[in-house]
Amino acid sequence: xxxxxLIVFLVLIVLLAALNMNxxxxxxxxxxxxxxxxxxxxxxxxxxxxxxPLLIFYFWxxxxxxxxxxxxxKLLRDMDALRVSxxxxxxxxxxxxxxxxxxxxxxxxxxxxxxxxxxxxAEIASLAARIDNLQRxxxxxxxxxxxxxxxKLG
Numbered sequence: 001x002x003x004x005x006l007i008v009f010l011v012l013i014v015l016l017a018a019l020n021m022n023x024x025x026x027x028x029x030x031x032x033x034x035x036x037x038x039x040x041x042x043x044x045x046x047x048x049x050x051x052x053p054l055l056i057f058y059f060w061x062x063x064x065x066x067x068x069x070x071x072x073x074k075l076l077r078d079m080d081a082l083r084v085s086x087x088x089x090x091x092x093x094x095x096x097x098x099x100x101x102x103x104x105x106x107x108x109x110x111x112x113x114x115x116x117x118x119x120x121x122a123e124i125a126s127l128a129a130r131i132d133n134l135q136r137x138x139x140x141x142x143x144x145x146x147x148x149x150x151x152k153l154g
Contacts (some may be wrong), residue, residue, distance in 0.1 A: 002061045009054060017047055076153050083149050090142065094135075101131060 017024055024043030029036060108124060 002058065006058050013047065013050065079149065079153060094138065
């Protein structure tokens with residue numbers, strides 16, 4: 001976008017200079033305070049001086065855009081690192097939960113008496129169903145977080 005604006009300004013300046021070439025090349029005395037120049041084309045001098053702020057603006061806008069891109073890339077890297085960290089923390093929590101449940105199942109299995117196997121089997125089946133539901137919910141939430149981050153990060 002800024003290259004288009006720069007080109008438009010340059011085209012307008014060249015058009016103005018082409019239409020007023022006689023005025024731009026008229027000789028005028030130039031006094032700089034420490035030196036005096038006779039027959040200087042003041043129009044061309046001022047036109048040349050006009051290009052300096054134009055180029056400064058162009059490069060300043062470029063540096064500003066580069067800084068914004070660098071900040072956005074740093075933010076994306078930080079968000080990705082945070083996502084990886086959160087994923088690993090969730091995985092470790094899930095592994096702890098799984099080991100705790102496995103330990104609980106083995107305790108329930110060892111405590112179950114031979115005559116109450118039907119009751120403990122039903123309890124184990126209900127706990128397994130509950131674990132499956134919790135695992136599905138956890139996977140769904142992680143997928144939603146992943147989709148959200150992908151949408152935000154691009």
